[in-house]
Amino acid sequence: MNGWQLIRRTEPREWGSVAVFATAFAVSLAICALLLQVQGHNGAGGVWLLLKGGFGHVYSYGEILLKAIPIFLCSLGVALCFRLQVWNIGAEGQYVIGTLGGCWFVLNFPGLPAWLVLPGTLAAAMLSGGIWAGLAALLRQRWGMNEIISTLMLNYIGIEILNHLIYGSWRDPAAMNQAVGPYFPPAAVIGRIWDSDFWLKHGVSEGTADFFFQFFGRAHWGVLSCILAGLLCSFLLRKSRLGYEITAAGSNPRAARTAGISYNRLVILVMFLCGALAGLAGFQECSANLERLEPNIVMGYGYTAVVVAWLARLRIMRIALFTLVLAGLRFGVENIEQDLQISHAFANTLEGIILITVLAGQLFNDYKISRKGRPAASGATGGEERGS
Amino acid sequence: MFKRLILTGLCLALVLGLFSPNRPQAAQDKKEIKIGFVYISPVGNAGWSYAHDLARQALDKQPGISTYYMESVPEGADAERVILNMARRGYDIICTTSFGYMDPTIKVARQFPKTVFLHCSGYKTAANVSNYFGRVYQARYLTGMVAGSMTKKNEIGYVAAFPIPEVIRGINAFTLGVRAVNPNAKVRVVWTKTWYDPAKEKDAALSLMDVGVDMVTQHQDSPGVQEAAQDRKVYSIGYNTDMSAFAPDVQLTAAIWNWTPFYLDVVDKVRAGTWEAGSFWPGLETGIVDIAPYGKMVPQQVRDSVDARRQEIATGKFVVFGGPVKDQSGKLRIAAGETPDDKELLSMDWFVEGVVGKPE
Numbered sequence A: 001m002n003g004w005q006l007i008r009r010t011e012p013r014e015w016g017s018v019a020v021f022a023t024a025f026a027v028s029l030a031i032c033a034l035l036l037q038v039q040g041h042n043g044a045g046g047v048w049l050l051l052k053g054g055f056g057h058v059y060s061y062g063e064i065l066l067k068a069i070p071i072f073l074c075s076l077g078v079a080l081c082f083r084l085q086v087w088n089i090g091a092e093g094q095y096v097i098g099t100l101g102g103c104w105f106v107l108n109f110p111g112l113p114a115w116l117v118l119p120g121t122l123a124a125a126m127l128s129g130g131i132w133a134g135l136a137a138l139l140r141q142r143w144g145m146n147e148i149i150s151t152l153m154l155n156y157i158g159i160e161i162l163n164h165l166i167y168g169s170w171r172d173p174a175a176m177n178q179a180v181g182p183y184f185p186p187a188a189v190i191g192r193i194w195d196s197d198f199w200l201k202h203g204v205s206e207g208t209a210d211f212f213f214q215f216f217g218r219a220h221w222g223v224l225s226c227i228l229a230g231l232l233c234s235f236l237l238r239k240s241r242l243g244y245e246i247t248a249a250g251s252n253p254r255a256a257r258t259a260g261i262s263y264n265r266l267v268i269l270v271m272f273l274c275g276a277l278a279g280l281a282g283f284q285e286c287s288a289n290l291e292r293l294e295p296n297i298v299m300g301y302g303y304t305a306v307v308v309a310w311l312a313r314l315r316i317m318r319i320a321l322f323t324l325v326l327a328g329l330r331f332g333v334e335n336i337e338q339d340l341q342i343s344h345a346f347a348n349t350l351e352g353i354i355l356i357t358v359l360a361g362q363l364f365n366d367y368k369i370s371r372k373g374r375p376a377a378s379g380a381t382g383g384e385e386r387g388s
Numbered sequence B: 001m002f003k004r005l006i007l008t009g010l011c012l013a014l015v016l017g018l019f020s021p022n023r024p025q026a027a028q029d030k031k032e033i034k035i036g037f038v039y040i041s042p043v044g045n046a047g048w049s050y051a052h053d054l055a056r057q058a059l060d061k062q063p064g065i066s067t068y069y070m071e072s073v074p075e076g077a078d079a080e081r082v083i084l085n086m087a088r089r090g091y092d093i094i095c096t097t098s099f100g101y102m103d104p105t106i107k108v109a110r111q112f113p114k115t116v117f118l119h120c121s122g123y124k125t126a127a128n129v130s131n132y133f134g135r136v137y138q139a140r141y142l143t144g145m146v147a148g149s150m151t152k153k154n155e156i157g158y159v160a161a162f163p164i165p166e167v168i169r170g171i172n173a174f175t176l177g178v179r180a181v182n183p184n185a186k187v188r189v190v191w192t193k194t195w196y197d198p199a200k201e202k203d204a205a206l207s208l209m210d211v212g213v214d215m216v217t218q219h220q221d222s223p224g225v226q227e228a229a230q231d232r233k234v235y236s237i238g239y240n241t242d243m244s245a246f247a248p249d250v251q252l253t254a255a256i257w258n259w260t261p262f263y264l265d266v267v268d269k270v271r272a273g274t275w276e277a278g279s280f281w282p283g284l285e286t287g288i289v290d291i292a293p294y295g296k297m298v299p300q301q302v303r304d305s306v307d308a309r310r311q312e313i314a315t316g317k318f319v320v321f322g323g324p325v326k327d328q329s330g331k332l333r334i335a336a337g338e339t340p341d342d343k344e345l346l347s348m349d350w351f352v353e354g355v356v357g358k359p360e
Helices: A018-040 A043-055 A060-083 A089-108 A114-143 A147-165 A196-201 A206-217 A222-239 A241-252 A253-259 A263-290 A299-311 A316-340 A344-361 B002-017 B046-062 B077-088 B099-111 B136-150 B165-181 B198-210 B224-232 B260-272 B300-315 B342-347
Strands: A002-010 A367-371 B034-038 B064-071 B093-096 B117-120 B131-134 B155-160 B188-190 B217-218 B235-238 B251-257 B289-291 B332-334
Touching: A002 A263, A018 A043, A018 A344, A018 B136, A043 A060, A043 A316, A043 B046, A060 A089, A060 A241, A060 A263, A060 A299, A060 A316, A060 B077, A089 A114, A089 A147, A089 A263, A089 A299, A114 A147, A114 A196, A196 A206, A196 B342, A222 A241, A222 A253, A222 A263, A222 A316, A241 A253, A241 A263, A253 A263, A263 A299, A263 B077, A299 A316, A299 A344, A316 A344, A316 B064, A316 B077, B002 B064, B034 B046, B034 B077, B034 B260, B046 B064, B046 B235, B064 B077, B077 B099, B093 B099, B093 B260, B099 B131, B136 B165, B136 B188, B136 B217, B136 B235, B136 B251, B136 B289, B136 B300, B155 B165, B155 B198, B165 B188, B165 B342, B188 B198, B198 B217, B198 B224, B217 B224, B224 B235
Parallel strands: B034 B064, B034 B093, B093 B117, B117 B131, B155 B188, B155 B217, B217 B235, B235 B251
Antiparallel strands: A002 A367, B251 B289
16 A cells, blocks of 8 residues: 555754754744634734744843743753653742742841842752752652652642742731732842943943843843753763763663662752752742742743753753743734734634644654655665554 | 754844844824723633723724733733833833732833823822722622622622732622621632632532522632522622623622723823823722622612612712621721721721631
8 A cells, every 4th residue: 555654763863853843833833824814814914923022022032031031940950850751740839839938038037148148049949949849759769659640739739838828927018918928128139131220330322221221121140040050951961970870761760770870869869950940940030020929920830841841852952942932932922912912812822833833843853754665765764664 | 063053043043034123113193092901811701801891892982092902911020021012012001900910010110101001909109100999899798788688598608719908808898788788697708719710710609509508709700600600590699790691590780890981081181191190999989880780589679778878888978898897706896987998998808797717
């Protein structure tokens, strides 16, 4: 019979994967255009609005950076766990508990010298997030509890703890009994990257200052923590013995155990790192944007992180890339929503279609389609057959 | 390595290719007023955001006004971006309709001093930011009177959103209304900690019915509670908008919002250049809050006495929280003859006598 079949590529595409991504993205935009057209809007115009809103303004980039910070940190942590085949989907709860840890430090050590406040809070945030994740690792090791269940459940518990505190004893009496915490002292607020006043004083022209003010917008110094965390993880995975063990144990836990690698120790390590990164993300987001604890810190970034980690196939540079693209995409969709006044549900549908198309397109990184019975084309000769 | 470079390059190209400097807005004809609304929940066809959207639609029909909205905008960092983007689009008036939009609104307003901002349900103002709300507790009191007159088991269920002053004030006013006509009745409160989650809110209503209430009311934006009431044929009181479409056989009445006159007034003042920032908390007397038409099961004498009380509140002859008011423990919180000031009302965190449940 003359059919088509999927053939596994013997070696993954190198920069052909860029073409795969671009094609999938283009296809997804075409689907979006079609849907918009069916809904009575100008399809091509809508896609243009999407790209323009996401990447076409000076101020798009600051917003992208701002949104990318928490997603990148969470994804990085989640990817570390996934590499070891530890299915931690608890970044959301770790994010919340980390934020609480940071806030606890801010509220309880008001007398500290200013230079100590931020390092202290960030450390407290990372530690509390890490411990929260460590709980799930402990449950897994001591009682064999599946970490998918435990991390998911710990998310709900974390959010309930937040609610308990913010609707209870952590409420700011000065805020008319609303469910918000007291404002942080200035030393505990992470500043924006661009400070026009500072640069104007140092001889930067008004036009330039305004440009950078627009460009960096609300992006804050948390960007540095992303760069640092990215570099450290990259070093850990590629240059260190631990990283080698994670990769080895991830691809075959049993073999790794036989080879004398302590799998349990690695599980605790990656879970702790993920929790620390998520906690850091949470507190930075809270400090830089809200400047106080509010119940609306729960944004679902911990779940977005899972999507990004898979889109990026657990690779650090790609996580950074996809985080930025995803953030831009969000704003692009928001731009359509605003300018065409389409419903939020429809806008979310468009975003989902783009994501799932790009994710599905990754099939072509590992497989190629060829006609049955014909020798596979160059580059994939001798590939093993996988269904049809 | 090479692959990564290409990947990065491609994205940079994608980004830079679309890079275009931000063009200044074309000079606007000031007769045309653009007004943007930021909503916390989906507009849907009932509820808080829908009530604001009814006003938006009414404004849109007026000459010289164009309206825009964004729905389901999360509070916090995302809200600030949405508000910022509305200001960048050159809207003349931006209305942010949830408490959590307060700080973002104030921040954006600082950056756009010529834009008029209105924040609903908060407590901060600035040179170009008003805060506004309505005394919907007055309407709550009236619906409480209807409920108190109609309950047989003397137990009424209240599906509440979040334990914040706005919600607590509503529960208290409702309970005062209930007990004004029926001193034996109790109001049982359950918190969903949601603004819009139809399934969860419906479940909360069903659980209240399971413990024996014969009437339910709600605070959330979805009609989930009304649907539960309709399913079980239990009387209900709606909120935000007339929800009788969801509970045609059981809705007695509803405490409703009518934002149109308020927003129209703001637009007129902005156009005339006489708008000034301030705190606005109008009540029944302006029609910003009211009760929905009675269901056909509400007897005439109940209608008459509630209508009479409505008149008294509107003319200031009767004050909802006028003392004596006791709290749950029986302690006198507002002495006879006293009326609490707005600050006390806006930060209310205790339940009146007759409420079953905790304000947390």
